[in-house]
Amino acid sequence: MTELKQPARVRFAPSPTGHMHLGSARTALYNYLIARQTGGTFILRIEDTDTKRYIPEAEDELIKGIKWLGLDYDEGPGKGGQYGPYRQSERKDIYTKFAEQLVESGHAYYCFCSPEHLAKVREVQQANKESLHYDGTCREIPVEDARKRIAAGERYVIRFKMPKTGSITVHDHLRGDITVENKVLDDSVLVKSDGWALYHLAAMVDDYLMKITHVIRGSEWLPSLPLHMHIIRAFGWPEPTFIHLSVFLKPSGKGKMSKRETADAMKDGHSIFVKDLEELGYVPEGVVNWTALMGWSYDDHTEFFSLQDLVEKFSIDHLNPSPAAINFTKLDYFNALHIRNFSDEDLANRVKPFLEAAGYKTSIDKLIILAPILKERLPTLDDVVDMAGFFFKNDISYPAEDLIAKGLEKTQCRQILTQILEILNGIGDIKKDIAEEPMRELVEKSGFSAGQVFGIMRVAVTGQKVSPPLFESMEVIGKDIVLNRIQQAIKLLD
RNA sequence: GCCCCCAUUGUCUAGCGGCCUAGGACGUGGCCCUCUCAAGGCCAAAACACGGGUUCGAGUCCCGUUGGGGGCACCA
Incomplete structure (x- = not known):
């Protein structure tokens, strides 16, 4: 750690001939890291001498990509520098x-x-x-x-x-x-x-x-x-x-990703292209952490790294020369890890565009309230749409049979809902600490399991079989709407 | 065909001759927790490609084999 390092001058030198992919992202990352670590300079140079393969939009995508990753460059197109021009075509x-x-x-x-x-x-x-x-x-x-x-x-x-x-x-x-x-x-x-x-x-x-x-x-x-x-x-x-x-291999480890495999990965919500990753709801922190560890390691157990951690700890002496197979499930893991690490405000701001793209009208305040119960459940930002869309809809719709808990008859479920409605009506507020106790008592009296009762209630309130914790969710939705939805559910079972 | 590189569990990896009955993580299986899904906790299965050397001692060094990857353009 006391080792003296000369400031490094390094460059990321892509050619604007296609989409920026993971391999480029990692190359850019490592270059950036040793520049920052040594107090050196990170240069972006566009290698566009091949006029035949040149794609005009590619340079913008490249710059957008490295900026999204958080790797700002010191010299290059749009930035200048005393060694320019930084496009080979110039x-x-x-x-x-x-x-x-x-x-x-x-x-x-x-x-x-x-x-x-x-x-x-x-x-x-x-x-x-x-x-x-x-x-x-x-x-x-x-x-x-x-x-x-x-x-x-x-x-x-x-x-x-x-x-x-x-x-x-x-x-x-x-x-x-x-x-x-x-x-x-x-x-x-x-x-x-x-x-x-x-x-x-x-x-x-x-x-x-x-x-x-x-x-x-x-x-x-x-x-x-x-x-x-x-x-x-x-x-x-x-x-x-x-x-x-080393190069990145396809998940099976047998060769590089083909066009076909790239398309198939996309269907699974995965991609080797940086711009897709952003759209799919991956966060730069997760992508950076993941790619950094494909070919480099710090020790035998540390795996969570922020960009700043990497700047401090990265070393070209711990690089692995063998090719690495891409493991998308591990990307999901790192992505979830970083999302959980976000502040409520941060998460709210990042998740908002995804909800809006799905057609929901949102507010930051509401999202900040929601953040704590959402964090643990989002492998990607995009998952917020399925997990929390019901918070932002007026009308929820779902098949009536979803209201029928496993092992129960329709009439029993209807009866439970009626009782729930009564209890909720009778209490002043539906805050978790007020509403949960009487509901637990209901479970006790009914002789059914908590899973059955809350399951019915979950569908009635959220329209979903899977949702964030019920009572916390109801609190955010508000008493009027909750009661209203339960009434709707009862009607559905008539 | 020629050249180069690589080789630890399914995957990412730790290991830089004795700390290794090979460590961590993802994934997988089981258990716990539990209103669903997650998250979390505990446990388990799972690897040094093979063959020769070198050495008192090899996953670690050398050679070969095999396997894998990359390259051989008036592309980058």
Whole structure:
């Protein structure tokens, strides 16, 4: 704890090509945590160099998502910062400059191969069961010749000139040293024929220029770490600490979530997309706690963490490199745990939009009163609609048979209701401490079980077989409406 | 086909050579509490993939096998 830490400059660098999912959320979280923990800087960088896959709404969703999670960034789109711009689409010239520098220093070359040629090469390699790689056609074209062809209008890309021999050792903070033979590495394209840099170049350039100290990203990047390190070393830049996070697997642990499985999860009220999670009634505290623990742990028993706890306790030294299967039931658990932890006011405010979306007219005051009896019963905020909707309706409706308690006849139930009505009518107030005692006496006299009597009463008053505690509920509903509903129930049994 | 990574109960994980007859949590089963549903309490079943080494001693280190995952684009 007394360990001195240098302020980290870290970045979350998503591409705006789709919905923000759990994997991204965790990557963003971990980046945020070490930034805050070290008094460093959390940067948002949009990697939008692929104009073909660009989705205009995606950037907004991304920003909304990380803000919802509570991860505010220090530098990035909409925030500025001295290392901007923070959208790669606004940095094209920078990449071109560095790419040319690589050509100049002999670490890269111009390539004029057509896509058709490349496809054919791949096809042949595939047929021969060889590894797939560029065939090197343009590798040895003298730079002066290449420049002439470019001047003459030929289309070209810039490729990295990967050494043919030797090996490179890279370091991943979770896995240690990884050594690969250069000959299995490819002459990857750095700049496309449309002039846009590819990830491999753009990200390395930006990380350097933005003075990134720790690169925390998904493990799908691990195979290209050797290439990235070659690029970094070709420039002679300092090497950031690389941390490749394991991927999330589908609940069965067999592979990633497919489109189909994602849709099926949604039917169950679960999703891997941040925006869905919000709509489904998950709270950021729960999502953060849950995702933080998929791949990281504090000790052998502590599991409840607020964002602030995580800022204090997170450590990149306790990361787990193995892939983790998503466990939605555990998300439900963490979500419920955090909901229970909310103050009454907080819960009231968070639950209100869900009731309103369901068409109920609500008031914060009433919700604050309700909060204590609701808290324990809400796996998600959305559950408030089923659990507490009856507090906000004028007319409740339910099938008459719900009024007939197990083991009782219709007439017996009707009689009980009549007695309940009498008792409630006779007392001044239906507050719990006033109403409960006479009701218990009724149970005693009737010879039926508390479960039977209160069950009938519950349906009559709430219209539901499942509800928050009866007497507390009646108190909130108010005497007039309670009596009225019981009368309705009696009529229903006629 | 080639390359890389990973490997403790169903799932998330603790474990960094002796504190392990392997700990916690979710889930599951049972009991208690109880006006329903929850919440809470108690209890139970459930794991070191396999085979070789190294060591006085291995879940922990090394090698192999198997299994799983990821990557091999003018995507990120």
